[in-house]
Amino acid sequence: MTEAKTKKAPAKKAAAKAGAKIKVTQIGSPIGRIQKQRDTLKGLGLGKIRQSKVLEDTPAVRGMITVVKHLVAVEDAA
Secondary structure (H helix, E strand, O other): OOOOOOOOOOOOHHHHOOOOEEEEEEOOOOOOOOHHHHHHHHHOOOOOOOOEEEEEOOHHHHHHHHHOOOOEEEEEOO
């Protein structure tokens, strides 16, 4: 018999912190961008340049940030 794979993927450091928050600021315009990127900015709660939101640091939010990384700046919300 072969061994069953029971390895789990390592958790990211930022996501491992309970209740961690990040501040996302829009620095680029969605004009001329594809619809997916525009929708992602709306999903993050952003709509205008220099607008900021403090969001929970989850894998879902990190994935959204990856899609629009050229339009946003990310920092820790302390």
